Amino acid sequence: MPDFPPATDLPVTLADVEAAHRTLEGVIARTPIEQSRALGRLTGSTVSFKCENLQRAGSFKVRGAYNRMAKLSEAERARGVVAASAGNHAQGVAVAASRLGISARIYMPLGVALPKLAATRGHGAEVVLHGHNVDEALAEAKRYADETGAVFVHPFDNVDVVAGQGTIGLEILEQVPDVDTILMGVGGGGLLAGVAVAVKARARELGREIRIIGVQAENAAAYPPSLAADALVPLTKVSTIADGIAVGRPGQLPFSIIRELVDDVVTVSEDSLARALIFLLERSKMVVEPAGAVGVAALLDGKLTENGANPGNTVVVLSGGNIDPMLMLKVIQRGLAAAGRYLVVRMLLDDRPGSLATISRIIAESDANVTGVDHTRVGGSISMGDVAITINMETKGHEHCEQVLSNLRAEGFQPVVIQG
Structure with a gap:
C-alpha cells in the first residue's frame, strides 16, 4: 500500500473534496x-x-463538472463554457450549465x-x-476557447473536477463504513x-487500510505503462467498447495523485467486459x-483474488x-458467446437435398436451438457444387458447445467456429 503523502504535497486535498461535497448538496443524487x-x-x-449509473445525466461526471463551473466568476459565466466528450462528460457539463444558467458548447466526434448526442442537446x-x-x-x-474566451471544462485534468469526483469516496465511506477495497x-x-x-485521507485519520484499485480495458490501458515508467506514456492506438474510458494518455494532475495513492491498476479484456455487462443485466438488473462495468469484469x-488474496468488503x-x-x-451477443451461450459456425457441404436437414437434426439432438441460418452458393471460397452454411445457435456453456461441434464432426461435417 502506498504511503499517504502530506496533504500539502497533493494538488487535491481532502478539504477540497469536502468543499465540493457541500457545493453539490441538493444538486446531485446520493x-x-x-x-x-x-x-x-x-x-x-x-x-x-x-450505483452512479443512476446519477443525474447517467454518470458520475456531473459531480466534477458542476463543482468546476460553480466556482466561475460572473464574468467567466457570461463568456460561457466549452467542452469535448463522446458522451458522459458532455451530458454532465450540459446538466451543470443548465442548472447554473451558463451557455455550453460541446464538441463531440462525428x-x-x-x-x-440527443441527450446532450436535450439538456440544453x-x-x-x-x-x-x-x-x-x-x-x-480548446481552439474555440482560445479564440472566444469561453471557459474550457476539462473532463479530468482539473483540481475542481477531481475534487467533485472524489465526493463519491465520501459517500461510500458513509454508506459502507467497513469497506476494505x-x-x-x-x-x-x-x-x-x-x-x-x-x-486514503479518511482511512489515515481512522488508522485503517482501505485499498483503491483502478481498472482499465486492456486495449486502452495507458496507466500501467505510465506508472511503471513514472511518466506519462501515451498509447499509439486505443480500441475498446468501453468508450467512457478510451483515453490514450493519462491526465497529468490525476497521474500525480494516482501514482502516490492508488494500490494497483489492473486490466480486463473486451470479452470480460461483455460478460460483466451480461452479469449485471441478468443477476443485478442493472x-x-x-x-x-470494468470493476465487475475484474472481479469475475x-x-x-489471485494468489489466494481476499479483497474483503468490496465496493465497485x-x-x-x-x-x-x-x-x-x-455486447450482449459477444457476452453470450464468451460465456459459451451463443455459437456461430460455418460449414462447406455438398449442394444436395437433405444436407441442411441432417445438420438441423444433429443440432436438435444436441439440445441446441438454432436462431439463424445463412445459406449461400456463391463466394470466393465456395466451389461449384458446394454451398456455405452459417448457423447461429443458442447453447448452454462451453462444454455444450464442444458437444455440438463433436456431434457435427462425427457425421462428417467440418464446422468452423465464427463466434463462440
Whole structure:
C-alpha cells in the first residue's frame, strides 16, 4: 500500500473534496449502494455496487463538472463554457450549465452514439460534431476557447473536477463504513484520483487500510505503462467498447495523485467486459455501460483474488449507464458467446437435398436451438457444387458447445467456429 503523502504535497486535498461535497448538496443524487450476493458468492467476499449509473445525466461526471463551473466568476459565466466528450462528460457539463444558467458548447466526434448526442442537446447544450475521435474534438474545443474566451471544462485534468469526483469516496465511506477495497474504472484518471484522495485521507485519520484499485480495458490501458515508467506514456492506438474510458494518455494532475495513492491498476479484456455487462443485466438488473462495468469484469476474472488474496468488503463503482442500444445488442451477443451461450459456425457441404436437414437434426439432438441460418452458393471460397452454411445457435456453456461441434464432426461435417 502506498504511503499517504502530506496533504500539502497533493494538488487535491481532502478539504477540497469536502468543499465540493457541500457545493453539490441538493444538486446531485446520493446514489444507492446495492449488495450483489451473486458476485459475493463468486469472490468469497461481500460485494456492493455504488450505483452512479443512476446519477443525474447517467454518470458520475456531473459531480466534477458542476463543482468546476460553480466556482466561475460572473464574468467567466457570461463568456460561457466549452467542452469535448463522446458522451458522459458532455451530458454532465450540459446538466451543470443548465442548472447554473451558463451557455455550453460541446464538441463531440462525428461518430458519437445518437442517444448521447440527443441527450446532450436535450439538456440544453449546443452540440458541434467535429473530428473522428475525442482527441480531435478536444483540440477543436480548446481552439474555440482560445479564440472566444469561453471557459474550457476539462473532463479530468482539473483540481475542481477531481475534487467533485472524489465526493463519491465520501459517500461510500458513509454508506459502507467497513469497506476494505474500492474498485472503479479509470480513463484519464479524474474519478480514481478524487476517490483516492478522499478515502486514503479518511482511512489515515481512522488508522485503517482501505485499498483503491483502478481498472482499465486492456486495449486502452495507458496507466500501467505510465506508472511503471513514472511518466506519462501515451498509447499509439486505443480500441475498446468501453468508450467512457478510451483515453490514450493519462491526465497529468490525476497521474500525480494516482501514482502516490492508488494500490494497483489492473486490466480486463473486451470479452470480460461483455460478460460483466451480461452479469449485471441478468443477476443485478442493472443497465451499465462498458466503462462502468470494468470493476465487475475484474472481479469475475479473479483479478483481486489471485494468489489466494481476499479483497474483503468490496465496493465497485458502476460509474455510468449511458449505453447505446445498438452497442448493447452487440455486447450482449459477444457476452453470450464468451460465456459459451451463443455459437456461430460455418460449414462447406455438398449442394444436395437433405444436407441442411441432417445438420438441423444433429443440432436438435444436441439440445441446441438454432436462431439463424445463412445459406449461400456463391463466394470466393465456395466451389461449384458446394454451398456455405452459417448457423447461429443458442447453447448452454462451453462444454455444450464442444458437444455440438463433436456431434457435427462425427457425421462428417467440418464446422468452423465464427463466434463462440
